[in-house]
Amino acid sequence: MFKYILLIAILLSSSYATLFDFNKISLAKKLYNEGAYKEALREFKSLNQDTPQINYNIANTLYKLGKYKEAISYYKKAMGDGVDEANRIYNLGNCYFKLKEWDNAIFAYKIALKIKDDKDIHHNLDLAYKMKYKPKKEEKKKKKKKQGKGKKDKNKDGKKDKKSKKDTNKDKKLTKEELKKLKELEKKNRLQKKLKSMLNKALKDKNIPVLMYKINSKNGNSNNKEELKPW
Numbered sequence: 048m049f050k051y052i053l054l055i056a057i058l059l060s061s062s063y064a065t066l067f068d069f070n071k072i073s074l075a076k077k078l079y080n081e082g083a084y085k086e087a088l089r090e091f092k093s094l095n096q097d098t099p100q101i102n103y104n105i106a107n108t109l110y111k112l113g114k115y116k117e118a119i120s121y122y123k124k125a126m127g128d129g130v131d132e133a134n135r136i137y138n139l140g141n142c143y144f145k146l147k148e149w150d151n152a153i154f155a156y157k158i159a160l161k162i163k164d165d166k167d168i169h170h171n172l173d174l175a176y177k178m179k180y181k182p183k184k185e186e187k188k189k190k191k192k193k194q195g196k197g198k199k200d201k202n203k204d205g206k207k208d209k210k211s212k213k214d215t216n217k218d219k220k221l222t223k224e225e226l227k228k229l230k231e232l233e234k235k236n237r238l239q240k241k242l243k244s245m246l247n248k249a250l251k252d253k254n255i256p257v258l259m260y261k262i263n264s265k266n267g268n269s270n271n272k273e274e275l276k277p278w
Contacts, residue, residue, distance in 0.1 A: 099127030133163035
């Protein structure tokens with residue numbers, strides 16, 4: 048008799064617990080749908096049930112709260128009965144996407160597509176690829192922009208160089224004029240030296256006759272009517 052009473056008590060308690068859990072789950076889902084995610088999370092966690100469905104609901108709620116790392120751990124535990132596997136892995140990929148872990152996100156989306164061909168998964172996969180290679184494209188753009196800017200600066204410098212070249216040419220013109228004058232002076236000096244050298248040589252070789260006159264008197268007056276002639 049006692050055994051029967053104990054069995055009935057167990058059945059009643061278990062049914063009461065099931066009813067209690069059902070009410071809690073209903074409340075948690077209602078709070079989730081209303082956007083009260085903190086309250087919904089509290090209700091889901093209070094169930095103390097390590098089942099795929101509860102873990103999946105907790106993971107979804109954590110995702111909504113922006114707690115992506117914690118959500119990943121619950122999505123991983125949510126594999127099993129009552130959970131759509133494609134959606135679970137797709138949501139796992141979304142968590143990685145939010146954390147900017149592009150390779151993990153791409154991997155998750157690819158697995159999800161093998162299970163179910165879905166346009167949303169395709170869209171997120173393409174987006175993950177774009178985000179993965181976006182920094183490289185931006186770096187290339189920045190590099191090109193930098194190179195273009197460098198060319199502009201170079202052109203500006205080139206203009207300055209032209210200006211400075213003009214100034215240098217101007218200086219060169221002035222120098223040429225000065226050099227021309229100097230050359231003329233040098234030419235004159237060389238000519239004078241040449242003439243002097245020629246004269247010295249002629250005098251040395253006695254090629255040029257020297258005119259000599261008689262000294263007639265002390266006063267320098269001549270009594271003779273003879274013309275003064277060279278010796």
